[in-house]
Amino acid sequence: MPVSPALRVTPLNSVHRALGAKMVDFGGWDMPVQYSGILEEHSAVRNAVGVFDVSHMGEIEIRGPEAAKLADIVTTNAVHKLKIGQAHYSGLLYEHGGFVDDILVHKVADHHYFLCVNASNQDKDFEHIVAQNHCDAVVENNGARYAQIAIQGPKARPTLQKLTAVDLSGIKYYWFTDGEVAGTPARIAHTGYTGEDGFEIYVPPAEAERMWKLVMDAGTEFGIKPCGLGARNTLRLEAKMALYGHEIDASISPLEADLGWIVKLDKGEFVGRDALLKQKERGIRRKLVGFEMSARGIGRDGYEVFLNGAPAGWVTSGGPSPTLNKNIGLCYLPAEKSVPGTNIQIMIRNQPVDAVTVETPFYKRAK
């Protein structure tokens, strides 16, 4: 199948094609959805190690004497509390409190912050941040300067450790180190989007193909598998990690999305703070909650949720959980009903099918 000229490609596109991956248009990017099969790839990450090309993700860098000030103005989490080498999950909000994007903020140096943002939002995010920049700071849209490879699973550390002199056991969860991987400068972050232990490395695009092959070789003894967006989605859903366009978007606030922990209302002014304060004062009307199907059927993204026979919300993400062997999902429900143990019905092909709200995350790795 020829690549549509409109689709953007990562530096690993030809590697995916050579591996026989099934490719899809993912937000304008030609990306692998699966190689050997979603279930097999999912299992590799839960039990051994998997490698993902996430080079489509955007990178935005903020530099300058007031880089921290700008980063604190545009994001919800407390940037000024980050130490050099530390990262956190955060939100980029509109004034009305809805999400522009969900992002990772890394503090590289006192005057340098590195943001990892969603692929299809990177240009929008960049413009949003630039529009708020009344500080002594420079904002750079640097997605094209980085390839990103995620190595995830209980064997991610021994796999990557073979390729670097950096002591990976010394990098705490949600911390990162700038070092070398296979002789190439790399940002090595102990982060991930799978609910499993693992690392995400940022490398120059010209090195991506060599790096991918070295990681695959290093992981061979553990049964490493290349993994696509399909497994990435089932893994992150089990771990209840949000996906932009599903759990969150411009119409949803972090409080509604059960992401209150990334909002630091006491840190001072930031874009969206007033709206969130009001929301907190008045109480939110809807909230994200997990569910499990109790009857046969799979509740999927966009399906309507009924409560006592009346429409009450919608499924944001849903599907089979390969690890738990259950059909699970996330949905919005009226806030007072978004507690575990509420009986709901998911409308599946015009038939109400029983489900029940449950505690999340669905899956939590043993530490």
Place this chain on the structure above:
Amino acid sequence: MYPENFRYTKEHEWVLADGDSGTVGITDHAQQELGDIVYVDLPKVGSRIDAGKSLGSVESVKAVSDIYSPVSGEITEINESLADAPEKLNSDPHGGAWLVKIRLSNPGEIQNLMSAADYQTYVGAEK
């Protein structure tokens, strides 16, 4: 790859007719496109179906796909084993993982469907 004695639809179902009885399934191409199949929804025995109408659905990890009946008639049997082992549709779509048996109300409909050779050309062109 595609059995000579089957007839095929553009929506990637197959039917094997024997007198006024037809066995229906999805093709190997269909299962490949879907990926890991995790759920199958089939009609009730005794229900009537028209050719081209939805017979049920097959779900993979990622997506739901309608199954369209290649023929008209009454459902006489469904493959109960798929409820507990939907993955058989990935491993044996042209054999043990048949979906339903139908008493054909119009056996002539079979002639409207593609032969194995035509179907092979059709899926080759789709790629």
